[in-house]
Amino acid sequence: MIDCIFCQIANHEIDATIVYEDEEIIAFEDIDPQAPVHVLVVPKKHIHTLIDLKENEGEILEQLVGVAKTVAVMKHVDHRGFRFVLNCNPEGGQTVYHLHAHVLGGRKMNWPPG
Template identity: 55%
Template sequence: MEDCLFCKIVSGDVESDILYEDEQVIAFQDIKPQAPVHLLIVPKKHISTLLDLKEEDNNLVGHIYQVANKLAQQMEIAKDGFRVVSNCKEAGGQTVFHIHYHLLGGRNLQWPPG
């Protein structure tokens, strides 16, 4: 998608503070952090919303959670706990229409979130 911000980050057309990258995903700092640790884990494959996931994407989603676990260890938030969130569509809080997962930690996260 040529107008997708996250596709531009994946392609290198837009700079970002990348902390992790492999053949399937990229992870970088959120530009408006809501916690001391706030990373975005983004698949390189463009999928607009969670509703657009297909059965063929099951391994990708599982991989995203494995990357979240690895990053939680790396960012030293695994011991105390962390949150992984994905928003879907406008009412769910999605602002960039390329699925992505927020990894949040480093403070006591309240519930409900907002």
């Protein structure tokens, strides 16, 4: 999708601090971090929201979780703890309409999140 910033990052049209990349997934530092560790894990295939994920695309969620685990280890928050977040639509806090997950860590997370 031409106007999607995450598609542009995945296609290396916009610079980002990439921490992980394979054929299907890219993970990069959030430009407005909400924690000392704040990495976005994004499928390269454009999917607007979690609701738009088709039944036969469940492997994408598995890949997001797997890369989130890898990022947590790379960022040394795997044993201390981290938060894995998927936001969906406006009231869920989604601001970029390309399916993505947040890996947040490096500080104590509060509950409820807000």
